[in-house]
Amino acid sequence: MPKIAVVGATGYTGFELLRLLGSHEGVEVMALTSETYAGKGVDEVFPALSSVHDGTLVKYELAVCEGADIVFCCLPHRVAMNTVPCLLDAGHRVVDFSADYRLRDFAVYEAWYKTKHTSPERIADAVYGIPELYRKDIKRARLVANPGCYPTGAILALAPLLRARLIKPDSIIVDAKSGVSGAGRKADLSIQFSEVNEGFKAYGVGTHRHTPEIEQELSVALGEAVQVSFTPHLAPMTRGILSTIYAEGEGAASASEVRAALRDAYADEPFIRLMPEDAFPNVTQVSGSNYVDIGLTHDKRTSRFIIVVAIDNLVKGASGAAVQNMNLMLGLPETQGLLQPGFWM
Amino acid sequence: MPKIAVVGATGYTGFELLRLLGSHEGVEVMALTSETYAGKGVDEVFPALSSVHDGTLVKYELAVCEGADIVFCCLPHRVAMNTVPCLLDAGHRVVDFSADYRLRDFAVYEAWYKTKHTSPERIADAVYGIPELYRKDIKRARLVANPGCYPTGAILALAPLLRARLIKPDSIIVDAKSGVSGAGRKADLSIQFSEVNEGFKAYGVGTHRHTPEIEQELSVALGEAVQVSFTPHLAPMTRGILSTIYAEGEGAASASEVRAALRDAYADEPFIRLMPEDAFPNVTQVSGSNYVDIGLTHDKRTSRFIIVVAIDNLVKGASGAAVQNMNLMLGLPETQGLLQPGFWM
Amino acid sequence: MPKIAVVGATGYTGFELLRLLGSHEGVEVMALTSETYAGKGVDEVFPALSSVHDGTLVKYELAVCEGADIVFCCLPHRVAMNTVPCLLDAGHRVVDFSADYRLRDFAVYEAWYKTKHTSPERIADAVYGIPELYRKDIKRARLVANPGCYPTGAILALAPLLRARLIKPDSIIVDAKSGVSGAGRKADLSIQFSEVNEGFKAYGVGTHRHTPEIEQELSVALGEAVQVSFTPHLAPMTRGILSTIYAEGEGAASASEVRAALRDAYADEPFIRLMPEDAFPNVTQVSGSNYVDIGLTHDKRTSRFIIVVAIDNLVKGASGAAVQNMNLMLGLPETQGLLQPGFWM
Amino acid sequence: MPKIAVVGATGYTGFELLRLLGSHEGVEVMALTSETYAGKGVDEVFPALSSVHDGTLVKYELAVCEGADIVFCCLPHRVAMNTVPCLLDAGHRVVDFSADYRLRDFAVYEAWYKTKHTSPERIADAVYGIPELYRKDIKRARLVANPGCYPTGAILALAPLLRARLIKPDSIIVDAKSGVSGAGRKADLSIQFSEVNEGFKAYGVGTHRHTPEIEQELSVALGEAVQVSFTPHLAPMTRGILSTIYAEGEGAASASEVRAALRDAYADEPFIRLMPEDAFPNVTQVSGSNYVDIGLTHDKRTSRFIIVVAIDNLVKGASGAAVQNMNLMLGLPETQGLLQPGFWM
Helix, strand or coil: CCCEECCCCCCCHHHHHHHHHHHCCCCEEEECCCCCCCCEEEHHHHHHHHCCCCCCCCCCCCCCCCCCCCEEECCCCCHHHHHHHHHCCCCCCCCEEECCCCCCCCHHHHHCCCCCCCCCHHHHEEEEHHHHHHHHHHHCCCEECCCCCCHHHHHHHHHHHCCCCCCCCHHEEEEHHHHHHHHCCCCCHHEEEHHCCHHHHHECCCCCHHHHHHHHHHHHHHHHCCCCCCEEECCCCCEEEECCCCCCCCCCCCHHHHHHHHHHHCCCCCEEEEECCCCEEHHHHHHCCEEEEEEEEEEEECCCCEEEEEECCHHHHHHHHHHHHHHHHHCCCCCCCCCCCCCCC | EEEEEEEECCCCHHHHHHHCCCCCCCEEEEECCCCCCCCCHHHCCHHCCCCCCCECEEECCCHHCCCCCEEEEECCCCCCCHHHHHHHCCCCEEEEECCCCCCHHHHHHHHHCCCCCCCHHHHHHEECEEEEEEEHHHHCCCCEECHHHHHHHHHHHHHHHCCCCCCHHHCCCEEECHHHHHCCCCCCHHHHHHCCCCCCECCCCCCCCHHHHHHHHHHHHHHCCCCCCEEEEEECCCCCCCEEEEECCCCCCCCHHHHHHHHHHHHHCEEHHHEECCCCEHHHHHHHCEEEEEEEEEEECCCCCEEEEEEEHHHHHHHHHHHHHHHHHHCCCCCCCCCCCCCCC | CCEEEEEECCCCHHHHHHHHCCCCCCCCCEEEEEECCCEHHHHHCCCCHHCCCCEEEECCCHHHHHHEEEECCCCCCHHHHHHHHHHHHCCEEECCCCCCCCCCCHHHHHHHHCCCCCCCCHHHHHEEECHHHHHHHHHCCEEEEEHHHHHHHHHHHHHHHCCCCCCCHHHHHEEEEEEEHHHHCCCHHEHHHHCCCCCCCCCCCCCHHHHHHHHHHHHHCCCCCCCCCEEEECCCCCCCEEEEEEECCCCCHHHHHHHHHHHHHHHCCHHHHHHCCCCEEHHHHCCCCCCCEEEEEEHHHCCEEEEEEEEECCHHHHHHHHHHHHHHCCCCCCCCCCCCCCCCC | CCCEECCCCHHHHHHHHHHCCCCCCEEEEEEEECCCCCCCEEHCCCCHCCCCCCCCEEECHHHCCCCCCEEEECCCCCCCCHHHHHHHHHEEEEEECCCCCCCCCHHHHHHHHHCCCCHHHHHHHHCCCCHHHHHHHHHCCCEEEEEEECHHHHHHHHHHHHHHCCCCCCCEEEEECCCCCHHHCCCHHHHHHHHCCCCEEEECCCCHHHHHHHHHHHHHHHHHCCEEEEEEEECCCCCCCCEEEEECCCCCCHHHHHHHHHHHHHCCCCEEEEECCCCEHHHHHHHHCCEEEEEEECCCCEEEEEEEEECCCCCHHHHHHHHHHHHHHHHHCCCCCCCCCCCCC
């Protein structure tokens, strides 16, 4: 059975990975690292998993991954780029959760992340980990750059429409609302319960680092450079991202053409669900699941398409996508361990 | 001391009105009506008010308002238009919370509200209740149409920019997120705790009835017809509306010009607060207060202005505006009873 | 493959049953009834399940259950007792979610539920559906009375201690805090989001109907009549029950004896997890799972044991228990479809 | 006008103090200190207060309090005891929010707080700041030890019953549920939104430091030593504490005697509200207010009284009590600035 190591296993993406792998019977979790909790049992850090995983967390060193077929690297950006090259050099295949290998142009990375990239030569080998777009490449990739949570929904909703030239590329606005788990598992005043509860705010207005990631993939879809307005918001909930996307139709594009473009693009995709006409998704319905639910309408008064996409930021927006990528890399059924429905209606 | 009656006092706007009037020393609450709770004490229905109001709720009939200088009519649209004319005919001045007298063109009302207007001849006498725009008219109005919660923030943020021709009128998108109290106090499965909690959804996409209200006032500001895309969302919180507004600049309009237009328009307004540069409001900071907090930026990459406005839907979006209007109508200091800061930071 | 019918499938317990059965590969869901949503697809009512169940809801009549090996009856109390006898007479085995067959003494039922029992003669055939206590009987039962959500945690925590005579029977206090989904899926003002959010209250103080159910099973454990103080509370969360239980020790009973009694009683139980010393459960860690997590301490200053039990009210407190009972009745592995860990840490 | 300084003004109690003083017209806030935010405007740290307070935060040194009639010391325990003596020696009257001067026996303090008390000689001068119990002493106190949030509700509910010998002192159990703001304003993983939301847990079981504070005041009421079981819980809400209290009746004490004892004790108290029979408070109804709402019943089956008390932990449980104490110390009307009703119903 293929062996899995998780580097940085005690954040929210680590928890979610272990939760999902708890129902996946095709791989064996052989090593879990944590700098903070090394020496503790998984069940001490995550009591929910006490019946599912019984390992002990260890400090990271390359040797603990020895024998791992896939290493999930759940380290933050800037840190990942110092660890991933060694893992690759040691022969591991890596699914990297950070942003460090997502942007093909390292100058773009350096500009948005305000840091020097220490291994830009590895970027060319990385495959952007949206299976619906890069399935073939992911299967044989040695390094998969697992996509950001915000880009996932926006790209999946828009790429087919740009490919079919149904919307005006310079008219795209992505207004996204995220649960708080997207901010990561860390002591930080701004995500304290009492700061977030009964609140709602925009942040990173015009400056959020997921912007170039969305633009990169939309530009690939269109075949020329696309720029978008992207505004993330923090909502008082733990999980989920709802993205409300506005775009003007190209020529006389109709709602049924847009709907057809999405339906055709995703007809065989197990995780993408187009909602019925006039229905729009609630994040509850994808919570805890790997599904991407899309609803859309055409506002005839203003000639704009309004597309609403819901994902769970920790599943399809992070650890679910990672497992889906892992399945592809290992030649396992792509949906293995990922077919549970959402937690809520 | 001027006397006040509240018709339909046991909804959320009724509660909020009574809460605010509890700190207002210039008027006397003389009658409260409720069809559901008639015969009960206010303190039984709203224990929070047990130390503040000691009246008993009565069924509405015109006679119970006798002697009232101002009648707050907190009935739903369609119902209000059958009650307000009698109140006016009996000589009362009325602040009406419904949508029935907000739209100047009754055909627009009938189209969006899908009902026949039974007293269109009264519309001409109604003043739209945003004091920052219609102060002079409100002072002498016999009927004030208290504005909708969503329109309040959007109109206040955009009217000065359209007046100064700083933004393109056909580029306006209002993406609004509301707390659940905006749906009213009623037994309804869709706003049950378990349906809303940990969820986020768009609703009324392209069809919400506050759209023509926003457009009417923006058209007044510009001097010609304006159409907007308006998408409301339901957020898992009780109070507050955050509106994220996108608009393209007209010509070479800069962020400082937009900021200056807002600053100039509202320099003397006690309830409108422009946030510092690069700061954006959180709904927490206006929760429970009558303030309107506005932040803005110019996204140079896409040449769009992004304006974020926060209000409390029940205060400046309903009962606070109503008290402000009442103060103007009665010749009281406009801010009386309304200067409390927000509940949270 | 055994066939399953669900009568009253569109409440929260129905959703949860379908969610769990979505990962259970040993049975076939053949019929789902709903009076409210008959004619609609499951995916229309519960979009989360659109990839999992594709049936159409039908109005209940006995014939739709024809061929079902197990019928889950998710009707409210008072209604269930009119339907269950017919199902039994038609040869079905039934797991009944209502309270109608839980209390062995129909006079107790009639006193607490303030209604006449219409089929008291069936009570003797019903087995109380806690597998940890009645596994053998459940296997061959024709009617299983699925336990109430509050009783489940309290009984599982206390029965072994009463059996071992480690606590004083007249000293037991159960202070329980429940998520709002426990109130059911219905339009009701008191469970509206804005009524519950940022609130916390006790309800049914001294009068809640789960009291006699707890007392019945604790009396069985002790071998003589037990009475408890039980106070339920409504917490602003969707799922979960945390019960904080107070009891004085009998004689010199120590924490390690109490711990040992629980450990021994549940050593082979797959769903009961005793927390480490000085650790207490959070409802997050059982959310969405069938686990029962128990922590305890002895307050030496006051000679009281304090036992804290967490369950998910919809899983082990309702639909998970029902699936566990179904597995036993059908001779399937008891844990089938039920081993997913909690949603959150 | 009396002058006020606030030392440590940027925690939640500091915010709440400033919020309340914003509606109090009898004092002047002359200095606000913060080690973290020194140099910033109050409006930058707390945008909600931008229209209410316009001061700048400064680092604490004794000199900044010069001229202050009352100093609110909002420092944590252990820190306060190093600052308060200097303030007293400089002639200031102090309301101290910490636990450092609440316990009359410093050995009890040292045992529960696991630290050496550095100024035990000042304890004798401190008055415990519950005006309903110590009004006369507070008026002339130089040092008021503002009570803990949990003790406030429990003591106010129980003291009159112990004084009247209506309940058995050794039977008292206080099961308390608090909002998260009680944990303070700090970066701490355990109170991160995603850790708390949709969760519920007990903490400090049998060991919480508010236990000796409750016991001290109940012992004073009874005239002999009282011990209680006290279990605090963390609820997913920002504000409020609901305490559910269990106690056996002494002799044949009846519900009406208990009710009468509370009514008599608090007949003239402006902030204590006894709920009608069979009614119990929700924390919503005291949220943001200084009220203490009490409901009670007698469970005849088990001969226990069940008393439910709701307060806002930040108001009557902290800053509201502090303002009430300040009013008494300054000879102002005791209710000044404190009569606003709760935020919610």
